[in-house]
Amino acid sequence: MTMPSASAPLKIGTRGSPLALAQAFETRERLRAAFDLPEDAFEIVIIKTSGDDRTLIDADVPLKVVGNKGLFTKEIEEALLRGDIHIAVHSMKDMPTVQPEGLVLDCYLPREDPRDAFICPHAETIHDLPQGAVVGTSSLRRRAQLLHRRPDLQVVEFRGNLQTRLKKLSDGVAYATFLACAGLNRMKIPGVPQHAVAVEDMLPAIAQGAIGIERRIGDTMTESLLVPLHDRDTGLRIDAERAFLARLDGSCETPIAGLAELDGDRLRLRGEILKTDGSTAHAGEISGAVGDGPALGRQLAEQLLSLAGPDFFDHM
Numbered sequence: 001m002t003m004p005s006a007s008a009p010l011k012i013g014t015r016g017s018p019l020a021l022a023q024a025f026e027t028r029e030r031l032r033a034a035f036d037l038p039e040d041a042f043e044i045v046i047i048k049t050s051g052d053d054r055t056l057i058d059a060d061v062p063l064k065v066v067g068n069k070g071l072f073t074k075e076i077e078e079a080l081l082r083g084d085i086h087i088a089v090h091s092m093k094d095m096p097t098v099q100p101e102g103l104v105l106d107c108y109l110p111r112e113d114p115r116d117a118f119i120c121p122h123a124e125t126i127h128d129l130p131q132g133a134v135v136g137t138s139s140l141r142r143r144a145q146l147l148h149r150r151p152d153l154q155v156v157e158f159r160g161n162l163q164t165r166l167k168k169l170s171d172g173v174a175y176a177t178f179l180a181c182a183g184l185n186r187m188k189i190p191g192v193p194q195h196a197v198a199v200e201d202m203l204p205a206i207a208q209g210a211i212g213i214e215r216r217i218g219d220t221m222t223e224s225l226l227v228p229l230h231d232r233d234t235g236l237r238i239d240a241e242r243a244f245l246a247r248l249d250g251s252c253e254t255p256i257a258g259l260a261e262l263d264g265d266r267l268r269l270r271g272e273i274l275k276t277d278g279s280t281a282h283a284g285e286i287s288g289a290v291g292d293g294p295a296l297g298r299q300l301a302e303q304l305l306s307l308a309g310p311d312f313f314d315h316m
C-alpha cells in the first residue's frame with residue numbers, strides 16, 4: 001500500500017476545540033507509531049461545525065434547544081464525503097447511532113476512563129453536597145441523575161469551555177459541576193478539583209471516553225491504515241452500548257445512560273433511562289458472551305422499555 005507522505009499527507013479532520021485537537025493528535029501519534037511515519041505525513045484539518053458557533057453556544061439557551069445529535073459532526077462528515085479529508089476523529093459520545101450513506105465508523109482507540117468527574121473545590125462526592133446546593137450542568141442526563149439521587153439540589157445551565165466553567169465555580173456561580181474524566185485526562189489540565197463519580201451514582205453517557213475514527217466506504221487505503229489502530233475491547237463495549245441506545249433512540253429527549261464492561265469472555269451491560277426532572281429512573285443490567293454485545297444491548301433496552309411503560313416517554 002502507498003504510505004502517506006509529506007507530499008501526499010493523510011488528512012485528519014477534527015473540530016478545533018482543545019479536546020477535539022487532543023484527540024486528533026492522539027490519532028496522528030498512534031498512526032505515526034504504527035507505520036513509523038514522520039509527523040509531516042499527516043495534516044490536521046480543522047473544521048468548524050454548527051456546534052462550534054459562538055452565538056449558539058454562548059446564548060443562554062439550553063443545548064437541547066439548539067439541537068443535539070449531529071450538531072458537532074455534520075460539517076465534518078460532509079468534508080469526508082467530498083474527499084477533503086481521509087478520516088474524521090470523533091468523541092463517540094457525540095455520534096448518532098447511524099452514519100450517513102457512504103461513511104463507516106468502526107475503528108475505536110483504546111477507551112479512556114468512561115466515568116464522569118465531579119468538579120468541586122469543597123466536596124468529594126454528590127452525597128457530600130450541602131442541602132439545596134447549586135450545581136451547574138447543561139447535560140440532561142447528569143441533571144436527571146443528580147436530581148434523582150438528590151432532589152433537594154438546584155441545577156443551573158452551565159456552558160462554555162473548561163476554563164470558563166472553572167472560573168464560574170471560583171466566582172461562586174455554582175458549588176459544583178461535572179465533566180467527563182476522559183476529557184480532563186486527555187487534555188492533561190493540572191489543578192482541577194476532580195473526583196471520579198462511582199458509576200453506581202452516575203452511569204456514564206453511552207460511549208463516553210471512546211474516540212472513533214470515521215472513513216469513506218471503499219477507501220481501502222485508509223481502511224488498511226486504520227487496522228492497527230482499532231482496539232477490540234473498546235469496540236465490543238461500544239457496540240453493546242450503541243445497540244442499547246439505538247433501540248431507545250425514539251425517545252430523543254429522555255436521558256439515557258449505559259456502560260458495558262468486559263470480564264474475560266463475558267460482557268456486562270448496565271443501562272438507565274430517566275425522566276428529565278429526575279423524578280423517575282429505570283435501571284437494569286444484562287450479561288452474556290462478549291460477542292453478543294449488540295443483542296444484549298437491544299435486550300436490555302426492551303427490558304427497560306417494558307419497565308417504563310408507554311407513558312414514560314412524555315416527550316416523544
Ligand SMILES: NCc1[nH]cc(CCC(=O)O)c1CC(=O)O
Binds near residue numbers: 091
Ligand atoms: N458533549 C461534549 C463532550 N463530548 C465528549 C466529551 C468528553 C470526552 C469523552 O466523553 O470522550 C465532552 C465533554 C464532557 O462531557 O465533559
